[in-house]
Amino acid sequence: MNGFQGKTLSWQVVDGTIELVLDRAPCNEIGSATLADFESFATALESLQKDAHALIISSARPEGFCAGADLRELYRRSEDLDHRERVAGLHDFLGRIHMVMNAIDAAPITTIAAVHGVTFGGGFELALTCDLIIADKMARFCFPELRLGLIPGFGGIPRLKRDLGNAVVRDLLLTGRSINATKAQSVGLVSQVAAEGDALRLARSTAVQLRKFDRATASAAKRFIKPIPYDMLRREIEIFCDLFTRPAVEAGLRKFVESKDPLPYLP
């Protein structure tokens, strides 16, 4: 299957590059529908990557790359469940999203996140699975989870720790502040900053460059330099589930869902 149109995303192979495009209003929040489409992609990736040398993930939404987990769906789904059911459901969801993220992270082709606008929470975590992040100058990165009484749950901390210094990880995690593309490039998170509206074009141009290299060599280099922190990723799920059932989290989620605050995305 060289092309797919799901409810929340689509993909096609163009000149040896797999282009995965997120497109769910308002800003690609990741809930059960997106997860199901991602799982289809992870399954298809096995065969797609045989004929491709690169993967580009981008967003068709003008608001940004991805605003993270669908907190409204998460809140609604957990409202009527008891403690045990909540944790079981959450554990299952996180296990499934981690499988998708790990599949993208470990893909033997070079992967590029072409991001713009809001790249928050789970969206930031998705970008971190990629080998390169190419950011529109208007992109902003943020882990806002602490304001809900949670930690990032889609693999964000282990992957950020793998890629950056611990002080930067603590700054982003513990303050919950968002940083712009220039700052993200200065700390080593972003490889290239594009002019406004140009991230995807730059990513495609980079994919053309990748095509010049021997695929097996590029894959070996990636395996050598980019270990997947499986132990920390598993631990992250456990910590997230432990934190999730505390009253502070339910209160934080309710506040977010019911918020009339003009800045609900800000910490």
Place this chain on the structure above:
Amino acid sequence: MSTLQNTTEQILQLAAAHFKVPRETLTADDDFFKKLGINSLQALDLLTRLEQHFSIELPDYELQGVSDFRTLAERIQSRL
């Protein structure tokens, strides 16, 4: 070094140009959410443009509770 008045004026000009409202309709004491009719995502966009314009980092938590141009200018001025 830029004065607070100058910083405020630059913010007003930038906001007017980006959100396509006449500069003369904006004042330092205006609530920028109401006056510009912007939501939280557009406020983030404005924050990024201000960071680029003034070559500063402005943590978004410093903008909590800030809705008027004058206070925004003071926050920026303290980082120039």
